[in-house]
Amino acid sequence: MTGLAASWVSGAAAFEAAMVPGGICSSYYQRPGSTELAVRDPEDGSAYHFENGGGHWIFGIDALTRRFLARFSPLETHQRVSAVYFPEAQRFVSYPLQYHLGELEPSLARQAFEEMRRGAESPLPSTLGGWLERTFGPTLNGLFFRPFHDLYTAGLTDAIAPQDGFKTPVDLKQAERGLESASEAAGYNISFLHPSRGLAHMACAMAEGGCVMYGKRAVSADLTGQTVEFGDGSGTRFERVVSTLPLDRTLELCGLELDCAPDPYTSVIVLNLGGVKGPKHPPHHWLYVPRSKSGFHRVGIYSNVSRDFVPGRSVERTSMYIERALPGGSRLPKEDEAAWAESVIEELKAWGWLAGAEAWSATWIDTAYTWRRPGSGWREEALELLERRGVVMAGRYACWKFQGIAESIRDGFIAGAAIK
Numbered sequence: 089m090t091g092l093a094a095s096w097v098s099g100a101a102a103f104e105a106a107m108v109p110g111g112i113c114s115s116y117y118q119r120p121g122s123t124e125l126a127v128r129d130p131e132d133g134s135a136y137h138f139e140n141g142g143g144h145w146i147f148g149i150d151a152l153t154r155r156f157l158a159r160f161s162p163l164e165t166h167q168r169v170s171a172v173y174f175p176e177a178q179r180f181v182s183y184p185l186q187y188h189l190g191e192l193e194p195s196l197a198r199q200a201f202e203e204m205r206r207g208a209e210s211p212l213p214s215t216l217g218g219w220l221e222r223t224f225g226p227t228l229n230g231l232f233f234r235p236f237h238d239l240y241t242a243g244l245t246d247a248i249a250p251q252d253g254f255k256t257p258v259d260l261k262q263a264e265r266g267l268e269s270a271s272e273a274a275g276y277n278i279s280f281l282h283p284s285r286g287l288a289h290m291a292c293a294m295a296e297g298g299c300v301m302y303g304k305r306a307v308s309a310d311l312t313g314q315t316v317e318f319g320d321g322s323g324t325r326f327e328r329v330v331s332t333l334p335l336d337r338t339l340e341l342c343g344l345e346l347d348c349a350p351d352p353y354t355s356v357i358v359l360n361l362g363g364v365k366g367p368k369h370p371p372h373h374w375l376y377v378p379r380s381k382s383g384f385h386r387v388g389i390y391s392n393v394s395r396d397f398v399p400g401r402s403v404e405r406t407s408m409y410i411e412r413a414l415p416g417g418s419r420l421p422k423e424d425e426a427a428w429a430e431s432v433i434e435e436l437k438a439w440g441w442l443a444g445a446e447a448w449s450a451t452w453i454d455t456a457y458t459w460r461r462p463g464s465g466w467r468e469e470a471l472e473l474l475e476r477r478g479v480v481m482a483g484r485y486a487c488w489k490f491q492g493i494a495e496s497i498r499d500g501f502i503a504g505a506a507i508k
């Protein structure tokens with residue numbers, strides 16, 4: 089999305105490794121009972137609609153980016169319906185947990201709140217693990233935050249700095265109100281947009297307004313000679329260049345090295361799953377899971393956002409995405425993907441969310457979540473070096489920061505304008 093926006097604004101060529109635009113925001117279609125994945129929606133609407141990177145809902149959008157996106161598709165607004173799910177107790181607690189303590193056992197809720205209050209008086213720790221313990225106290229941390237973050241970061245909780253505080257708001261007054269009554273919505277994604285024609289349609293429309301070359305995987309760049317080589321043996325000269333590839337990958341591609349080690353990241357496997365709803369199918373858009381036998385940490389339900397995600401818009405069917413994090417750069421061997429998918433399906437059936445699976449497929453996001461080691465200056469040094477060498481870095485992965493689609497598009501516009 090960042091590269092498409094940069095190309096749209098500058099008119100410069102965008103070189104895309106894949107054969108379709110959109111990166112992890114693109115879609116594909118899969119019929120029940122089939123393992124074939126199609127780029128286009130069959131006309132009879134008989135396929136599940138899945139997304140490459142799992143459900144992508146547009147949050148945190150500003151008025152101008154919204155106006156830009158609205159030219160491609162009507163935008164539906166949804167109010168987030170999200171919860172934490174405790175499988176052992178088969179219990180849902182509204183998200184964010186810290187503001188819905190009244191949904192827990194009263195004595196446990198009161199104890200958790202008192203611990204949060206005490207924690208707020210102690211100094212800020214340097215690791216995410218320490219920050220979670222201090223902020224939420226042993227009760228809530230043990231119940232949810234610690235095990236959830238161990239899964240979500242693939243074991244990095246004590247190795248990385250606390251970050252993106254805005255994603256986990258902590259207002260003690262609101263937490264106290266939540267002890268007694270339903271708390272007001274909080275967090276960075278209270279509401280979100282979904283383009284009614286789908287995100288992939290939007291990516292294709294953006295690509296048409298730019299100049300995109302497909303099947304061009306950059307494999308090396310010579311910043312002195314101002315050339316880029318692609319995996320298909322071709323190459324191009326450039327005067328100015330924007331990279332939307334992950335920061336560590338861009339350094340490597342350009343043959344640049346820093347004295348310090350790169351900050352860590354997490355890879356994610358997304359299981360896209362379509363089937364018949366179980367008797368306890370949840371009504372939520374997505375759910376955070378602190379413990380699961382199959383190691384996943386989040387389950388999203390596409391079809392609770394739009395029925396367009398299931399064949400025939402059937403109300404009996406469900407379409408889900410299940411996310412599991414792995415240490416950065418690692419993947420499950422191909423032959424283990426099927427066994428993992430089977431174990432997820434069995435687990436979701438045991439929870440009553442799914443009666444039977446009709447289609448599944450797995451996709452990988454190699455660089456999904458980016459982190460910082462406490463006190464690390466790697467990101468700033470890397471960005472500065474690339475800037476000095478004339479490479480404009482734009483987007484979530486290039487700038488190694490948390491960012492949604494809307495902000496990535498905005499970054500792309502600025503980068504495109506900067507090189508025009």
Ligand SMILES: Cc1cc2nc3c(=O)[nH]c(=O)nc-3n(C[C@H](O)[C@H](O)[C@H](O)COP(=O)(O)OP(=O)(O)OC[C@H]3O[C@@H](n4cnc5c(N)ncnc54)[C@H](O)[C@@H]3O)c2cc1C
Binds near residue numbers: 109113
């Ligand atoms: C699990 C997960 C869930 C998310 N959910 C949401 C959400 O609900 N809402 C939201 O707003 N944001 C969400 N995001 C963030 C969102 O995905 C990013 O903000 C957005 O994808 C960034 O776009 P980008 O173009 O910068 O990067 P990417 O989408 O990674 O695009 C990079 C492009 O470069 C191409 N490419 C890769 N290597 C090469 C190469 N060597 N040569 C040429 N091309 C190459 C890729 O094919 C891709 O098209 C989520 C992210 C993750 C990981």
